[in-house]
Amino acid sequence: EVATFRSGQVQTAKSGVIVRDNCYGNLEDDVVRRDFNINALYYDIHKHEVIDYVGGLKDLEAREIHIIGEAKLRFSEDPVRMIRAVRFGEKLGAELSDEVKNCILDQAPLLSNISPARLYEECIKLFHNEYSFEVYEQLEKYGLLKHLFKQTHKNDFIKKALLNTAARIKQNKPVTPAFLFAVFLWQAQNERFVMIKKKQRSFYLAMTQASEEVIINQIKQVSLPKWLTARIKDIWIMQSKLEKMHPKKVDDLLQNPRFRMAYDFLLLRSQSINPELEDVAKFWTKAQQ
Known part of the structure; x- marks a missing residue:
């Protein structure tokens, strides 16, 4: 410069x-x-x-x-x-x-x-x-x-994600802002999803609406490029797919270009705010071997 x-x-x-x-x-x-x-x-x-x-x-x-x-x-x-x-x-x-x-x-x-x-x-x-x-x-x-980030409140998930990002940078591994933004807004997205799901029977529609509303609120403070918001939504929507562990869908999910980010997201959740997902994380870790 x-x-x-x-x-x-x-x-x-x-x-x-x-x-x-x-x-x-x-x-x-x-x-x-x-x-x-x-x-x-x-x-x-x-x-x-x-x-x-x-x-x-x-x-x-x-x-x-x-x-x-x-x-x-x-x-x-x-x-x-x-x-x-x-x-x-x-x-x-x-x-x-x-x-x-x-x-x-x-x-x-x-x-x-x-x-x-x-x-x-x-x-x-x-x-x-x-x-x-x-x-x-x-x-x-x-x-x-x-x-x-007015919708963000500190928790162990955010701490894990930030420390993980720092470690990856020290190791010269790639990082993407989509991952951290997805982490920062995950709690808000979950809370909004729960509210919408009370009136919306469709899981997918409720998930989509919650994601849109949270992202719209966020870009009033910090603008997010469209490519980035698309990746954030992919990470979020894939969480439920990974949690279900359908044997017939394992190969398709492993081939998904967003799988690695979604898996890392799930893994950090299991190590922080969602310890009940430990077995799910182990399943997907083994599936990649």
Whole structure:
């Protein structure tokens, strides 16, 4: 990625959020447009030295995260900086300054001013890493999580899934956002399904309606591409098929392109919120051998 230096000229909406700040400036101008001291370090390719105007190197050494300027103003300009602060803190093993902590607790609702499309990209950065569970806990601690996933409440299933994602990344194994989103929204989908099933006799129609409603509610906060929502629904609908263990359908399910994700989903459920599915998980583990 190549970026030019930005000047101090910005345009903001009534909410205070910056809507335009791409006016060309110089290095000195650009420094004050950065969010945190640790993100305002520059490298001179001719002198082979780091240029540090704001004490970023000192903060890195001390493992501290300080914001450039007044935290309240900087977070109102771009509320995404709050979740970036949390992510950087866990990535670097750094402590947020008291000013940053207090302002996040106070200004977390400002995340609602950010477009769902942008928050989708930020969520990928938040959870597709080796410290995803720690990030999740910090988002919850600072009141940020509910402004990203209001239908999600922490449980052992989510913890297992996040730790599993971190382990896969450490092992250079592939991960997909569809899996984590399916985990985050599973409880809400289940609760909605139970309510709908009281009036809708068809299991499939009730499952489909519950899935649609939960996803529609989610994309009001964090946008989800259509390909991703399709995979989420596949994972959910396959759970009941896997649980039934019909001998005649084993081969067809094993050949399903979504089988592996659905199986991993079932396996983590059996290891956390649904221990009664342990034998089912063993059945499908053996079926793959």
